[in-house]
Amino acid sequence: MSEHVGVLGGGRMGAGIAHSFLLAGARVSVVERDDASVDAAVARIGDSIRRSAERDPDLDPDETASRLRVGIDVGLFADANLVIEAVPEDRGLKQEALARVDAVLGEAAVLASNTSSISIDDLAATLRDPARFLGLHFFNPVPASALVEIVRGSATAPSVIEAARWWVQSLNKTPIVVRDSPGFASSRLGVMLGLEAIRMLEESVASAEDIDTAMTLGYRHPIGPLRTTDIVGLDVRLGIAEELARELGDRFAPPELLRTMVAEGRLGRKSGEGFYNWNEERS
Template sequence: MNSGAAVPGAVGVLGGGRMGAGIAHAFLLAGARVVVVERNDEQADAAGERVRAAIRASIDRGTTTEAEEILAGRLRLATDVAAFPGCSLVVEAVPEDRALKLDALRRVEDVLDADAVLASNTSSISIDDLASELHRPGAFLGLHFFNPVPASSLVEIILGQATTPELAATALGWVHALGKTPVTVRDAPGFASSRLGVAIALEAIRMLEEGVASADDIDAAMVLGYKFPIGPLRLTDQVGLDVRLGIAEYLNEKLGERFAPPQLLRDKVAAGELGRKSGRGFFDWDGA
Protein backbone atom coordinates (compact mmCIF):
# COMPACT_ATOMS: atom_id res chain seq x y z
CA MET A 1 0.00 0.00 0.00
CA ASN A 2 2.66 2.54 1.00
CA SER A 3 5.78 1.43 -0.89
CA GLY A 4 7.89 1.63 2.25
CA ALA A 5 6.63 5.03 3.38
CA ALA A 6 5.13 5.34 6.84
CA VAL A 7 2.70 7.61 8.63
CA PRO A 8 3.53 9.02 12.08
CA GLY A 9 2.88 6.62 14.93
CA ALA A 10 0.44 9.04 16.56
CA VAL A 11 -1.66 11.62 14.74
CA GLY A 12 -4.04 14.23 16.12
CA VAL A 13 -7.07 15.67 14.35
CA LEU A 14 -8.74 18.82 15.64
CA GLY A 15 -12.37 18.69 14.56
CA GLY A 16 -14.38 15.54 14.06
CA GLY A 17 -16.87 16.59 11.40
CA ARG A 18 -17.12 14.83 8.07
CA MET A 19 -13.66 15.98 6.98
CA GLY A 20 -11.95 15.44 10.32
CA ALA A 21 -13.49 11.99 10.71
CA GLY A 22 -12.37 11.09 7.20
CA ILE A 23 -8.81 12.21 7.92
CA ALA A 24 -8.80 10.19 11.16
CA HIS A 25 -10.10 7.15 9.28
CA ALA A 26 -7.35 7.44 6.65
CA PHE A 27 -4.58 7.49 9.25
CA LEU A 28 -6.14 4.64 11.23
CA LEU A 29 -6.19 2.44 8.13
CA ALA A 30 -2.53 3.30 7.53
CA GLY A 31 -1.60 2.05 11.01
CA ALA A 32 -1.43 5.20 13.12
CA ARG A 33 -2.93 5.82 16.52
CA VAL A 34 -5.29 8.78 16.22
CA VAL A 35 -6.59 11.33 18.72
CA VAL A 36 -9.67 13.30 17.64
CA VAL A 37 -10.48 16.41 19.69
CA GLU A 38 -13.93 17.98 19.60
CA ARG A 39 -15.58 20.79 21.58
CA ASN A 40 -17.67 18.67 23.95
CA ASP A 41 -18.58 15.09 24.79
CA GLU A 42 -21.62 15.02 22.52
CA GLN A 43 -19.65 16.14 19.48
CA ALA A 44 -16.78 13.81 20.36
CA ASP A 45 -19.20 10.87 20.50
CA ALA A 46 -20.64 11.89 17.12
CA ALA A 47 -17.13 12.09 15.66
CA GLY A 48 -16.34 8.64 16.99
CA GLU A 49 -19.43 7.21 15.33
CA ARG A 50 -18.48 8.84 12.02
CA VAL A 51 -15.04 7.24 12.17
CA ARG A 52 -16.44 3.83 13.14
CA ALA A 53 -18.99 4.01 10.31
CA ALA A 54 -16.15 4.73 7.88
CA ILE A 55 -14.20 1.80 9.30
CA ARG A 56 -17.17 -0.54 8.81
CA ALA A 57 -17.60 0.69 5.24
CA SER A 58 -13.91 0.00 4.53
CA ILE A 59 -14.26 -3.51 5.90
CA ASP A 60 -17.36 -4.10 3.76
CA ARG A 61 -15.51 -2.86 0.65
CA GLY A 62 -12.51 -5.05 1.41
CA THR A 63 -10.10 -2.11 1.56
CA THR A 64 -8.77 -3.26 4.94
CA THR A 65 -8.20 -6.68 6.43
CA GLU A 66 -8.04 -5.44 10.03
CA ALA A 67 -10.98 -6.05 12.32
CA GLU A 68 -13.20 -3.16 13.41
CA GLU A 69 -12.24 -3.56 17.07
CA ILE A 70 -8.52 -3.36 16.19
CA LEU A 71 -8.91 -0.22 14.09
CA ALA A 72 -11.30 1.46 16.52
CA GLY A 73 -8.97 0.48 19.35
CA ARG A 74 -6.36 2.86 17.95
CA LEU A 75 -8.84 5.76 18.13
CA ARG A 76 -9.04 8.09 21.13
CA LEU A 77 -11.67 10.80 21.55
CA ALA A 78 -11.09 13.89 23.65
CA THR A 79 -12.47 17.37 24.30
CA ASP A 80 -9.25 19.28 25.01
CA VAL A 81 -6.11 19.95 22.97
CA ALA A 82 -4.19 18.78 26.03
CA ALA A 83 -4.69 15.31 24.54
CA PHE A 84 -2.31 16.10 21.63
CA PRO A 85 1.14 15.88 23.28
CA GLY A 86 2.76 12.70 21.96
CA CYS A 87 1.35 13.20 18.47
CA SER A 88 3.99 13.69 15.77
CA LEU A 89 1.44 15.36 13.48
CA VAL A 90 -1.75 17.27 14.24
CA VAL A 91 -4.14 18.20 11.42
CA GLU A 92 -6.52 21.09 12.04
CA ALA A 93 -9.90 20.39 10.42
CA VAL A 94 -12.21 23.11 11.76
CA PRO A 95 -14.57 25.12 9.50
CA GLU A 96 -13.14 27.37 6.77
CA ASP A 97 -12.91 30.60 8.74
CA ARG A 98 -9.59 32.42 9.17
CA ALA A 99 -10.19 33.61 12.74
CA LEU A 100 -11.46 30.21 13.84
CA LYS A 101 -8.50 28.42 12.27
CA LEU A 102 -5.97 30.82 13.76
CA ASP A 103 -7.41 30.36 17.24
CA ALA A 104 -7.38 26.58 16.80
CA LEU A 105 -3.82 26.48 15.44
CA ARG A 106 -2.46 28.68 18.23
CA ARG A 107 -4.11 26.52 20.91
CA VAL A 108 -2.71 23.34 19.38
CA GLU A 109 0.79 24.75 18.84
CA ASP A 110 0.99 25.75 22.50
CA VAL A 111 0.69 22.11 23.64
CA LEU A 112 2.59 20.26 20.89
CA ASP A 113 5.92 18.55 21.42
CA ALA A 114 8.88 20.57 20.14
CA ASP A 115 9.44 18.30 17.13
CA ALA A 116 5.78 17.86 16.16
CA VAL A 117 4.30 19.05 12.86
CA LEU A 118 1.15 21.14 12.58
CA ALA A 119 -0.97 21.08 9.42
CA SER A 120 -4.14 22.80 8.26
CA ASN A 121 -6.78 21.15 6.12
CA THR A 122 -7.76 24.55 4.73
CA SER A 123 -9.05 24.52 1.17
CA SER A 124 -8.26 28.17 0.41
CA ILE A 125 -6.83 30.25 3.28
CA SER A 126 -3.21 31.33 2.84
CA ILE A 127 -0.71 29.05 4.57
CA ASP A 128 1.75 31.95 4.83
CA ASP A 129 -0.94 34.08 6.46
CA LEU A 130 -1.69 31.39 9.04
CA ALA A 131 2.03 30.63 9.55
CA SER A 132 2.78 34.28 10.29
CA GLU A 133 0.80 33.93 13.53
CA LEU A 134 2.61 30.76 14.68
CA HIS A 135 5.81 30.31 16.66
CA ARG A 136 7.23 27.56 14.41
CA PRO A 137 6.22 28.37 10.81
CA GLY A 138 8.83 25.98 9.44
CA ALA A 139 6.94 23.06 11.02
CA PHE A 140 3.64 24.08 9.44
CA LEU A 141 2.05 23.31 6.07
CA GLY A 142 -1.26 22.65 4.40
CA LEU A 143 -2.62 19.11 3.95
CA HIS A 144 -5.81 19.59 1.94
CA PHE A 145 -7.84 16.38 1.95
CA PHE A 146 -10.88 16.03 -0.29
CA ASN A 147 -14.46 15.17 0.57
CA PRO A 148 -15.29 12.33 1.01
CA VAL A 149 -11.83 11.43 2.26
CA PRO A 150 -12.21 7.61 2.02
CA ALA A 151 -13.18 7.78 -1.67
CA SER A 152 -10.74 10.50 -2.72
CA SER A 153 -7.27 9.59 -3.96
CA LEU A 154 -5.89 13.15 -3.79
CA VAL A 155 -4.19 15.18 -1.07
CA GLU A 156 -2.95 18.68 -1.89
CA ILE A 157 0.26 19.59 -0.04
CA ILE A 158 0.59 23.36 0.31
CA LEU A 159 4.03 24.69 1.15
CA GLY A 160 4.45 28.04 2.82
CA GLN A 161 7.56 30.15 2.36
CA ALA A 162 8.84 28.97 5.74
CA THR A 163 7.98 25.27 5.34
CA THR A 164 11.26 23.37 5.50
CA PRO A 165 12.36 21.17 2.56
CA GLU A 166 12.63 18.26 4.97
CA LEU A 167 8.99 18.62 6.01
CA ALA A 168 7.92 18.91 2.37
CA ALA A 169 9.63 15.58 1.60
CA THR A 170 8.22 13.94 4.73
CA ALA A 171 4.69 15.05 3.85
CA LEU A 172 4.99 13.38 0.44
CA GLY A 173 5.84 10.14 2.21
CA TRP A 174 2.85 10.48 4.55
CA VAL A 175 0.42 10.94 1.68
CA HIS A 176 1.84 7.95 -0.19
CA ALA A 177 1.56 5.91 3.02
CA LEU A 178 -2.15 6.74 3.13
CA GLY A 179 -2.51 5.16 -0.30
CA LYS A 180 -3.28 8.55 -1.84
CA THR A 181 -1.62 10.70 -4.49
CA PRO A 182 -0.01 14.01 -3.47
CA VAL A 183 0.14 17.17 -5.54
CA THR A 184 2.43 19.88 -4.22
CA VAL A 185 1.64 23.56 -4.71
CA ARG A 186 3.06 26.80 -3.43
CA ASP A 187 0.89 28.99 -1.28
CA ALA A 188 -1.49 31.04 -3.44
CA PRO A 189 -5.17 31.99 -3.05
CA GLY A 190 -7.27 28.86 -3.51
CA PHE A 191 -4.13 26.80 -4.18
CA ALA A 192 -4.72 24.70 -7.34
CA SER A 193 -7.75 22.55 -6.63
CA SER A 194 -10.07 25.03 -4.94
CA ARG A 195 -9.25 27.81 -7.39
CA LEU A 196 -10.15 25.68 -10.41
CA GLY A 197 -13.03 23.85 -8.76
CA VAL A 198 -14.69 27.01 -7.47
CA ALA A 199 -14.30 28.78 -10.83
CA ILE A 200 -16.19 25.97 -12.57
CA ALA A 201 -18.83 25.76 -9.84
CA LEU A 202 -19.50 29.51 -9.86
CA GLU A 203 -19.96 29.54 -13.64
CA ALA A 204 -22.34 26.57 -13.39
CA ILE A 205 -24.37 28.49 -10.78
CA ARG A 206 -24.45 31.57 -13.01
CA MET A 207 -25.71 29.42 -15.90
CA LEU A 208 -28.47 28.03 -13.69
CA GLU A 209 -29.30 31.54 -12.47
CA GLU A 210 -29.55 32.79 -16.08
CA GLY A 211 -31.77 29.88 -17.15
CA VAL A 212 -29.25 28.47 -19.59
CA ALA A 213 -30.13 24.91 -18.59
CA SER A 214 -31.40 22.87 -15.66
CA ALA A 215 -29.10 21.73 -12.85
CA ASP A 216 -29.34 18.16 -14.13
CA ASP A 217 -28.40 19.14 -17.67
CA ILE A 218 -25.53 21.43 -16.63
CA ASP A 219 -24.04 18.61 -14.59
CA ALA A 220 -24.66 16.05 -17.33
CA ALA A 221 -22.78 18.24 -19.80
CA MET A 222 -19.65 18.07 -17.64
CA VAL A 223 -19.99 14.41 -16.69
CA LEU A 224 -20.67 13.14 -20.20
CA GLY A 225 -18.81 15.73 -22.22
CA TYR A 226 -15.71 16.23 -20.07
CA LYS A 227 -15.68 12.98 -18.08
CA PHE A 228 -16.10 14.69 -14.71
CA PRO A 229 -16.97 12.01 -12.13
CA ILE A 230 -19.66 14.30 -10.71
CA GLY A 231 -21.19 17.54 -11.97
CA PRO A 232 -20.17 20.91 -10.46
CA LEU A 233 -23.60 21.61 -8.96
CA ARG A 234 -23.99 18.21 -7.34
CA LEU A 235 -20.44 18.50 -6.05
CA THR A 236 -21.26 21.91 -4.59
CA ASP A 237 -24.18 20.28 -2.78
CA GLN A 238 -21.81 17.69 -1.32
CA VAL A 239 -19.18 20.23 -0.31
CA GLY A 240 -21.81 22.58 1.14
CA LEU A 241 -23.11 25.79 -0.40
CA ASP A 242 -21.99 27.73 2.66
CA VAL A 243 -18.46 26.38 2.25
CA ARG A 244 -18.45 27.28 -1.46
CA LEU A 245 -19.70 30.76 -0.63
CA GLY A 246 -16.99 31.32 1.97
CA ILE A 247 -14.24 30.25 -0.41
CA ALA A 248 -15.70 32.33 -3.25
CA GLU A 249 -15.80 35.43 -1.04
CA TYR A 250 -12.18 34.90 -0.05
CA LEU A 251 -11.06 34.41 -3.66
CA ASN A 252 -13.12 37.39 -4.75
CA GLU A 253 -11.25 39.52 -2.21
CA LYS A 254 -7.84 38.16 -3.23
CA LEU A 255 -8.20 37.57 -6.99
CA GLY A 256 -10.96 39.88 -8.17
CA GLU A 257 -14.44 39.94 -9.63
CA ARG A 258 -14.15 36.69 -11.59
CA PHE A 259 -14.78 34.93 -8.26
CA ALA A 260 -17.73 37.13 -7.21
CA PRO A 261 -20.42 34.81 -5.76
CA PRO A 262 -23.66 34.68 -7.82
CA GLN A 263 -26.76 36.01 -6.08
CA LEU A 264 -28.38 32.57 -6.40
CA LEU A 265 -25.65 31.09 -4.21
CA ARG A 266 -26.11 33.82 -1.60
CA ASP A 267 -29.89 33.38 -1.65
CA LYS A 268 -29.70 29.62 -1.13
CA VAL A 269 -27.28 29.95 1.77
CA ALA A 270 -29.48 32.61 3.37
CA ALA A 271 -32.47 30.26 3.00
CA GLY A 272 -30.58 27.41 4.70
CA GLU A 273 -30.35 25.37 1.49
CA LEU A 274 -26.77 24.23 2.09
CA GLY A 275 -26.77 21.04 0.05
CA ARG A 276 -26.66 17.46 1.20
CA LYS A 277 -26.15 18.29 4.88
CA SER A 278 -29.38 20.32 5.01
CA GLY A 279 -31.39 18.06 2.70
CA ARG A 280 -31.59 20.53 -0.17
CA GLY A 281 -29.28 22.67 -2.28
CA PHE A 282 -29.31 22.60 -6.05
CA PHE A 283 -30.77 19.10 -5.71
CA ASP A 284 -33.10 17.36 -3.26
CA TRP A 285 -31.15 15.13 -0.84
CA ASP A 286 -33.98 13.98 1.42
CA GLY A 287 -33.37 10.32 2.15
CA ALA A 288 -29.87 10.36 0.68
Protein backbone atom coordinates (compact mmCIF):
# COMPACT_ATOMS: atom_id res chain seq x y z
CA MET A 1 0.00 0.00 0.00
CA SER A 2 1.49 3.35 -1.04
CA GLU A 3 -1.19 5.45 0.66
CA HIS A 4 -0.62 8.12 3.27
CA VAL A 5 -2.99 7.48 6.17
CA GLY A 6 -3.54 9.87 9.05
CA VAL A 7 -4.81 8.95 12.51
CA LEU A 8 -6.03 11.61 14.92
CA GLY A 9 -5.40 10.24 18.39
CA GLY A 10 -2.66 7.83 19.42
CA GLY A 11 -4.36 6.01 22.30
CA ARG A 12 -5.07 2.29 22.35
CA MET A 13 -7.43 2.39 19.35
CA GLY A 14 -5.54 5.00 17.34
CA ALA A 15 -2.22 3.24 17.89
CA GLY A 16 -3.78 -0.05 16.81
CA ILE A 17 -5.15 1.51 13.64
CA ALA A 18 -1.78 3.13 12.86
CA HIS A 19 0.00 -0.18 13.49
CA SER A 20 -2.32 -2.05 11.12
CA PHE A 21 -1.77 0.42 8.28
CA LEU A 22 2.00 0.40 8.84
CA LEU A 23 2.03 -3.39 8.51
CA ALA A 24 0.08 -3.01 5.25
CA GLY A 25 2.85 -0.77 3.86
CA ALA A 26 1.28 2.68 4.23
CA ARG A 27 2.93 5.87 5.39
CA VAL A 28 1.18 6.83 8.62
CA SER A 29 0.94 10.15 10.44
CA VAL A 30 -0.47 10.29 13.97
CA VAL A 31 -1.47 13.57 15.60
CA GLU A 32 -1.80 13.90 19.36
CA ARG A 33 -2.79 16.77 21.65
CA ASP A 34 0.55 17.47 23.39
CA ASP A 35 4.19 16.40 23.55
CA ALA A 36 3.66 13.92 26.39
CA SER A 37 0.91 12.21 24.40
CA VAL A 38 3.18 12.14 21.34
CA ASP A 39 5.87 10.33 23.33
CA ALA A 40 3.32 7.84 24.65
CA ALA A 41 1.96 7.16 21.15
CA VAL A 42 5.46 6.63 19.73
CA ALA A 43 6.23 4.13 22.50
CA ARG A 44 2.88 2.36 22.11
CA ILE A 45 3.20 1.93 18.35
CA GLY A 46 6.88 1.05 18.59
CA ASP A 47 6.12 -1.74 21.04
CA SER A 48 3.43 -3.09 18.69
CA ILE A 49 5.84 -3.08 15.75
CA ARG A 50 8.47 -4.94 17.77
CA ARG A 51 5.96 -7.59 18.85
CA SER A 52 4.87 -8.05 15.24
CA ALA A 53 8.49 -8.45 14.14
CA GLU A 54 8.99 -11.16 16.78
CA ARG A 55 6.11 -13.11 15.23
CA ASP A 56 7.05 -12.38 11.60
CA PRO A 57 10.75 -12.72 10.73
CA ASP A 58 10.12 -11.13 7.32
CA LEU A 59 8.98 -7.87 8.92
CA ASP A 60 11.70 -5.21 9.16
CA PRO A 61 10.83 -3.18 12.28
CA ASP A 62 13.17 -0.31 11.41
CA GLU A 63 11.75 0.08 7.89
CA THR A 64 8.21 -0.14 9.26
CA ALA A 65 8.89 2.48 11.94
CA SER A 66 10.52 4.76 9.35
CA ARG A 67 7.11 5.24 7.70
CA LEU A 68 5.61 6.65 10.91
CA ARG A 69 5.40 10.32 11.87
CA VAL A 70 3.89 11.49 15.16
CA GLY A 71 3.30 15.12 16.12
CA ILE A 72 0.84 17.71 17.39
CA ASP A 73 0.19 19.59 14.12
CA VAL A 74 -2.81 18.51 12.01
CA GLY A 75 -0.84 19.92 9.07
CA LEU A 76 0.79 16.46 8.96
CA PHE A 77 -2.45 15.34 7.28
CA ALA A 78 -2.28 17.86 4.42
CA ASP A 79 -1.39 15.28 1.75
CA ALA A 80 -3.10 12.26 3.32
CA ASN A 81 -5.39 10.01 1.26
CA LEU A 82 -7.36 8.95 4.34
CA VAL A 83 -7.60 10.36 7.86
CA ILE A 84 -9.29 8.44 10.67
CA GLU A 85 -10.39 10.27 13.80
CA ALA A 86 -9.86 8.10 16.89
CA VAL A 87 -10.44 10.42 19.85
CA PRO A 88 -12.64 9.42 22.85
CA GLU A 89 -16.33 8.67 22.28
CA ASP A 90 -17.70 12.16 22.97
CA ARG A 91 -19.85 13.90 20.36
CA GLY A 92 -18.55 17.44 20.96
CA LEU A 93 -14.93 16.34 21.13
CA LYS A 94 -15.24 14.39 17.89
CA GLN A 95 -16.98 17.25 16.08
CA GLU A 96 -14.25 19.68 17.11
CA ALA A 97 -11.50 17.23 16.14
CA LEU A 98 -13.04 16.46 12.75
CA ALA A 99 -13.46 20.16 11.96
CA ARG A 100 -9.74 20.76 12.64
CA VAL A 101 -8.76 17.93 10.31
CA ASP A 102 -11.29 18.93 7.64
CA ALA A 103 -9.71 22.38 7.42
CA VAL A 104 -6.35 21.01 6.24
CA LEU A 105 -7.36 18.06 4.04
CA GLY A 106 -6.96 18.01 0.28
CA GLU A 107 -10.16 17.85 -1.77
CA ALA A 108 -9.67 14.20 -2.75
CA ALA A 109 -8.99 12.93 0.77
CA VAL A 110 -11.44 10.74 2.68
CA LEU A 111 -12.27 11.55 6.29
CA ALA A 112 -13.52 8.88 8.70
CA SER A 113 -14.54 8.54 12.33
CA ASN A 114 -13.79 5.49 14.43
CA THR A 115 -16.97 6.11 16.43
CA SER A 116 -18.75 3.03 17.75
CA SER A 117 -22.14 4.65 18.31
CA ILE A 118 -22.38 8.35 17.41
CA SER A 119 -24.39 9.28 14.31
CA ILE A 120 -22.24 9.84 11.22
CA ASP A 121 -24.73 12.40 9.95
CA ASP A 122 -24.45 14.35 13.22
CA LEU A 123 -20.67 14.34 12.97
CA ALA A 124 -20.82 15.37 9.30
CA ALA A 125 -23.00 18.40 9.97
CA THR A 126 -20.10 20.87 10.28
CA LEU A 127 -17.85 19.40 7.58
CA ARG A 128 -17.14 21.06 4.24
CA ASP A 129 -18.01 17.96 2.19
CA PRO A 130 -20.10 15.26 3.93
CA ALA A 131 -19.89 13.15 0.75
CA ARG A 132 -16.30 12.19 1.62
CA PHE A 133 -17.07 11.34 5.24
CA LEU A 134 -17.99 7.95 6.73
CA GLY A 135 -17.55 5.77 9.77
CA LEU A 136 -14.73 3.21 10.02
CA HIS A 137 -15.41 1.33 13.24
CA PHE A 138 -12.39 -0.75 14.20
CA PHE A 139 -12.45 -3.26 17.06
CA ASN A 140 -10.17 -3.64 20.04
CA PRO A 141 -7.50 -4.96 19.87
CA VAL A 142 -7.20 -3.64 16.31
CA PRO A 143 -4.28 -5.77 15.04
CA ALA A 144 -5.95 -9.03 16.09
CA SER A 145 -9.52 -8.16 15.08
CA ALA A 146 -10.91 -9.42 11.77
CA LEU A 147 -13.79 -6.95 11.25
CA VAL A 148 -14.21 -3.29 10.34
CA GLU A 149 -17.68 -1.79 10.25
CA ILE A 150 -18.09 0.75 7.42
CA VAL A 151 -20.87 3.19 8.33
CA ARG A 152 -22.56 4.93 5.43
CA GLY A 153 -23.93 8.40 6.16
CA SER A 154 -26.87 9.77 4.19
CA ALA A 155 -24.47 11.93 2.14
CA THR A 156 -21.53 9.50 1.83
CA ALA A 157 -20.56 9.00 -1.81
CA PRO A 158 -20.64 5.43 -3.20
CA SER A 159 -17.04 5.85 -4.38
CA VAL A 160 -15.97 6.58 -0.79
CA ILE A 161 -17.62 3.37 0.40
CA GLU A 162 -15.76 1.40 -2.27
CA ALA A 163 -12.47 3.05 -1.35
CA ALA A 164 -13.11 2.13 2.28
CA ARG A 165 -13.74 -1.50 1.31
CA TRP A 166 -10.37 -1.54 -0.44
CA TRP A 167 -8.54 -0.04 2.54
CA VAL A 168 -10.11 -2.53 4.95
CA GLN A 169 -9.34 -5.50 2.72
CA SER A 170 -5.75 -4.25 2.37
CA LEU A 171 -5.45 -4.73 6.14
CA ASN A 172 -6.56 -8.37 5.74
CA LYS A 173 -9.78 -7.56 7.55
CA THR A 174 -13.39 -8.11 6.51
CA PRO A 175 -15.60 -5.05 5.88
CA ILE A 176 -19.33 -4.89 6.50
CA VAL A 177 -21.38 -1.89 5.38
CA VAL A 178 -24.20 -0.59 7.55
CA ARG A 179 -26.50 2.41 7.34
CA ASP A 180 -26.02 5.21 9.85
CA SER A 181 -28.32 4.25 12.73
CA PRO A 182 -27.93 4.24 16.54
CA GLY A 183 -25.21 1.79 17.51
CA PHE A 184 -24.83 0.64 13.90
CA ALA A 185 -24.85 -3.19 13.88
CA SER A 186 -22.01 -4.35 16.10
CA SER A 187 -22.32 -1.94 19.03
CA ARG A 188 -26.08 -2.27 19.18
CA LEU A 189 -25.93 -6.06 19.45
CA GLY A 190 -22.75 -6.29 21.50
CA VAL A 191 -23.75 -3.67 24.05
CA MET A 192 -27.20 -5.19 24.53
CA LEU A 193 -25.63 -8.58 25.33
CA GLY A 194 -23.06 -6.98 27.62
CA LEU A 195 -25.64 -4.94 29.54
CA GLU A 196 -27.82 -7.99 30.14
CA ALA A 197 -24.79 -9.93 31.39
CA ILE A 198 -24.03 -7.10 33.84
CA ARG A 199 -27.65 -7.12 35.04
CA MET A 200 -27.42 -10.86 35.61
CA LEU A 201 -24.27 -10.38 37.68
CA GLU A 202 -25.94 -7.53 39.56
CA GLU A 203 -28.87 -9.84 40.38
CA SER A 204 -26.51 -12.67 41.48
CA VAL A 205 -27.84 -14.98 38.77
CA ALA A 206 -24.35 -16.45 38.34
CA SER A 207 -20.69 -15.50 38.65
CA ALA A 208 -18.93 -13.51 35.94
CA GLU A 209 -16.99 -16.60 34.93
CA ASP A 210 -20.12 -18.75 34.64
CA ILE A 211 -22.07 -16.11 32.70
CA ASP A 212 -19.20 -15.87 30.23
CA THR A 213 -18.87 -19.66 30.01
CA ALA A 214 -22.57 -19.88 29.14
CA MET A 215 -21.85 -17.86 26.00
CA THR A 216 -18.45 -19.32 25.06
CA LEU A 217 -19.50 -22.95 25.40
CA GLY A 218 -23.25 -22.69 24.93
CA TYR A 219 -23.23 -20.30 21.95
CA ARG A 220 -19.62 -20.62 20.79
CA HIS A 221 -18.76 -16.97 21.32
CA PRO A 222 -14.96 -16.70 21.37
CA ILE A 223 -15.06 -14.43 24.46
CA GLY A 224 -17.84 -13.94 26.99
CA PRO A 225 -19.69 -10.60 27.27
CA LEU A 226 -18.20 -9.60 30.63
CA ARG A 227 -14.62 -10.34 29.62
CA THR A 228 -15.29 -8.46 26.38
CA THR A 229 -16.54 -5.48 28.39
CA ASP A 230 -13.30 -5.55 30.39
CA ILE A 231 -11.28 -5.52 27.17
CA VAL A 232 -13.32 -2.72 25.59
CA GLY A 233 -13.33 -0.70 28.82
CA LEU A 234 -16.26 -0.25 31.18
CA ASP A 235 -16.15 3.52 30.67
CA VAL A 236 -16.38 3.05 26.91
CA ARG A 237 -19.30 0.64 27.28
CA LEU A 238 -21.05 3.09 29.63
CA GLY A 239 -20.69 5.95 27.15
CA ILE A 240 -22.08 3.86 24.31
CA ALA A 241 -24.98 2.62 26.45
CA GLU A 242 -25.88 6.18 27.44
CA GLU A 243 -25.83 7.24 23.79
CA LEU A 244 -28.03 4.31 22.76
CA ALA A 245 -30.42 4.91 25.66
CA ARG A 246 -30.93 8.49 24.45
CA GLU A 247 -31.61 7.29 20.92
CA LEU A 248 -33.40 3.96 21.41
CA GLY A 249 -34.92 4.07 24.88
CA ASP A 250 -34.67 2.43 28.27
CA ARG A 251 -33.75 -1.02 27.01
CA PHE A 252 -30.20 0.34 26.76
CA ALA A 253 -30.23 2.03 30.19
CA PRO A 254 -26.90 1.23 31.92
CA PRO A 255 -27.15 -1.02 35.01
CA GLU A 256 -26.25 0.65 38.29
CA LEU A 257 -23.39 -1.84 38.73
CA LEU A 258 -21.75 -0.52 35.56
CA ARG A 259 -22.05 3.09 36.73
CA THR A 260 -20.63 2.20 40.15
CA MET A 261 -17.64 0.34 38.75
CA VAL A 262 -16.78 3.19 36.39
CA ALA A 263 -17.08 5.73 39.22
CA GLU A 264 -14.70 3.60 41.30
CA GLY A 265 -12.17 3.42 38.46
CA ARG A 266 -12.63 -0.30 37.83
CA LEU A 267 -12.53 0.09 34.05
CA GLY A 268 -11.37 -3.39 33.02
CA ARG A 269 -8.05 -4.43 31.54
CA LYS A 270 -6.65 -0.91 31.17
CA SER A 271 -7.06 -0.18 34.90
CA GLY A 272 -6.12 -3.68 36.05
CA GLU A 273 -9.53 -4.60 37.42
CA GLY A 274 -13.07 -4.89 36.11
CA PHE A 275 -15.20 -7.99 36.15
CA TYR A 276 -11.86 -9.84 36.15
CA ASN A 277 -8.45 -9.10 37.65
CA TRP A 278 -5.97 -8.14 34.91
CA ASN A 279 -3.02 -7.03 37.06
CA GLU A 280 -1.01 -10.19 36.44
CA GLU A 281 -1.34 -9.72 32.66
CA ARG A 282 -0.30 -6.04 32.97
CA SER A 283 2.79 -6.80 35.08
